[in-house]
Amino acid sequence: MADATAPFLRIEGVSKTFGTFQAVRDVSLTITKGEIFALLGGSGCGKTTLLRMLAGFEEPTKGRIFLDGQDMTGVPPWERPVHMMFQSYALFPHMTVEKNVGYGLKHERMTAAQRADRVRDMLDLVQLSAFAQRKPHQISGGQRQRVALARALARQPKLLLLDEPLAALDKKLREQTQFELMSIQERTGVTFIVVTHDQEEAMTLADRIAVMDRGQVQQIGPPAEVYEHPATRFVANFLGSITQFTATVTATNGKETRLHVPAFGSEVIAGTLPNLVPGETLTLGLRPEKITLLRDRPDGPNVIAGEVKDLAYFGKDSLYRITLPGGDLLSVHAVNARRGGDSRPDWNDQVWLSFAPEAAILLRD
Amino acid sequence: MKRRPWFLFSVLCFGFAFFYVPILSMIVYSFNESRLATVWGGFSTKWYVSLLSNRQVGAALLLSVQIALISATIATILGTMAGIALARFTRFRGRVLFTGMVTAPLVMPEVITGISSLMLFILMADWIGWPGQRGFTTITLAHITFSMVFVTTVVQARMIQSDRAIEEAAMDLGSRPWQVMWDITLPTIFPAILSGWLLAFTISLDDVVITSFTTGPGNTTLPLLIWSKVKLGVTPDINALATLTVLVVGLGVVIAGVILNRAERRRILDERLAYRSND
Numbered sequence: 001m002a003d004a005t006a007p008f009l010r011i012e013g014v015s016k017t018f019g020t021f022q023a024v025r026d027v028s029l030t031i032t033k034g035e036i037f038a039l040l041g042g043s044g045c046g047k048t049t050l051l052r053m054l055a056g057f058e059e060p061t062k063g064r065i066f067l068d069g070q071d072m073t074g075v076p077p078w079e080r081p082v083h084m085m086f087q088s089y090a091l092f093p094h095m096t097v098e099k100n101v102g103y104g105l106k107h108e109r110m111t112a113a114q115r116a117d118r119v120r121d122m123l124d125l126v127q128l129s130a131f132a133q134r135k136p137h138q139i140s141g142g143q144r145q146r147v148a149l150a151r152a153l154a155r156q157p158k159l160l161l162l163d164e165p166l167a168a169l170d171k172k173l174r175e176q177t178q179f180e181l182m183s184i185q186e187r188t189g190v191t192f193i194v195v196t197h198d199q200e201e202a203m204t205l206a207d208r209i210a211v212m213d214r215g216q217v218q219q220i221g222p223p224a225e226v227y228e229h230p231a232t233r234f235v236a237n238f239l240g241s242i243t244q245f246t247a248t249v250t251a252t253n254g255k256e257t258r259l260h261v262p263a264f265g266s267e268v269i270a271g272t273l274p275n276l277v278p279g280e281t282l283t284l285g286l287r288p289e290k291i292t293l294l295r296d297r298p299d300g301p302n303v304i305a306g307e308v309k310d311l312a313y314f315g316k317d318s319l320y321r322i323t324l325p326g327g328d329l330l331s332v333h334a335v336n337a338r339r340g341g342d343s344r345p346d347w348n349d350q351v352w353l354s355f356a357p358e359a360a361i362l363l364r365d
Numbered sequence: 366m367k368r369r370p371w372f373l374f375s376v377l378c379f380g381f382a383f384f385y386v387p388i389l390s391m392i393v394y395s396f397n398e399s400r401l402a403t404v405w406g407g408f409s410t411k412w413y414v415s416l417l418s419n420r421q422v423g424a425a426l427l428l429s430v431q432i433a434l435i436s437a438t439i440a441t442i443l444g445t446m447a448g449i450a451l452a453r454f455t456r457f458r459g460r461v462l463f464t465g466m467v468t469a470p471l472v473m474p475e476v477i478t479g480i481s482s483l484m485l486f487i488l489m490a491d492w493i494g495w496p497g498q499r500g501f502t503t504i505t506l507a508h509i510t511f512s513m514v515f516v517t518t519v520v521q522a523r524m525i526q527s528d529r530a531i532e533e534a535a536m537d538l539g540s541r542p543w544q545v546m547w548d549i550t551l552p553t554i555f556p557a558i559l560s561g562w563l564l565a566f567t568i569s570l571d572d573v574v575i576t577s578f579t580t581g582p583g584n585t586t587l588p589l590l591i592w593s594k595v596k597l598g599v600t601p602d603i604n605a606l607a608t609l610t611v612l613v614v615g616l617g618v619v620i621a622g623v624i625l626n627r628a629e630r631r632r633i634l635d636e637r638l639a640y641r642s643n644d
Contacts, residue, residue, distance in 0.1 A: 055533075057533060057536075057537075078537070084533075090532070093531070094552045107538075135635075137635060143639075152537075152538075289380075
């Protein structure tokens, strides 16, 4: 789809400081045409500042931004082919839905009829044709969000920036809107950059995610890669839940590594990292759903004894907190595939845990 | 417990009496046949007739309204600009000084403002020969300077409340800053500008102190006229004039109340509409 030699959007070593506060530090990334890219991170991680620099509301202190080969430095917001959907939607309260959507078009060279056509198309796209004459305060939150989307898309931007697009919606509406956003993106082919603090939102919407922390990009990759192969402890913690243990390498053959984990009271086998040496200390992380919980001791490697300390029954699955031999707690997710109640471990039951060697996440930092 | 409602009720009555008995007695005495303001001589509307045929009162009213219209309009333009600047440009050279200077007239005693305006006009007449004579222009100028503050305050408060993002959104959609000001900022703060104008208009209309310092011969505004007449003793025609003023103000309040009430009901309907269309 995209020309591999010239990425559609290139952010080169961009930093932004406000006084003494470094909001964004040396961020470099490239985005291809037609992609949904998510900037994911907690509050104050610099994701919104980065977005505002793309929109032109802030100028980078250092670094440059290229859009479609054009240097964006010094280009004011009103001249950028980049539109933004604001978190508060920022609809013009004194204009009807139709006027809101058509506002940007008055800067386009088109006839009144063309303009009206475009507005109608946009309202059709977000299924709001029936509300064209309403004012923003006369429609619901979900409809406002769609007006904001239609308004941002009306001028056919090269790049659409979405600042926490679903944050203001309730849970049910959010799920529905997620899929709507994706289908609209597919139909229009516009490149989307979504800023969010919600990992689920980022994972379902985005083709690729950049996880940010304290102004820096920690990892960039497709959702599955970022989740299954986190590069840092921050990323591992931020996406999904994980229990982390200190481990020492005892032996490695370049494919598998033997590790001593004091918390388990035994040695386990895991995958590997480049250039591991025996004696090296690192972090071993286990996600709750990658662990099997059994009442009888299974065969094979990576078997740990434990006792059920806590359990939460959710219906389709349960979350257990298991006390390990070393006294640490480990979270385990178990799907309640069978209906019988006695197969499920109960409070204070002795249980066995096992995990596949490749399920363990090894982290160096 | 039983006696407290009675106590509260009497306090309430006393409070209302304190406010309204003077006004009511004034209205009653405006229909007094007698020339003496404190002696009831029977019912009559003759003071209203004499008031309506009084050229002096008519001219004073016209002058007051003219000054109020012009000064309120100019004060609104200047005050809106100052309010927007103070709310939007959080950092510029001399901001603290500017804020202080803009809001000083708010706390300055009117006598001081009046005297200083007078001094300025006299000095200017000496140095540049203008204003040669104090009157309409000087009153208007003085009114602009002290009523502008109120507009600034109202507009600034509204600007701080309003969502900055809607201006950014307009800019993002291709509008230059001045266009954003015209398309978005001014329409959204229009209610504040309007109430600022009304405030400035009212303040100018009933000002006595500053006007008396800055006026010249032959330029008597309505408050000045009333003031000078009362100095010679309250006459029933002043009562009649005051009663008419109360009538106009009262009507204004009632009309505003009806409009607000209607707007509120429409807002509630709109909200229900929005709720129902939520799918």
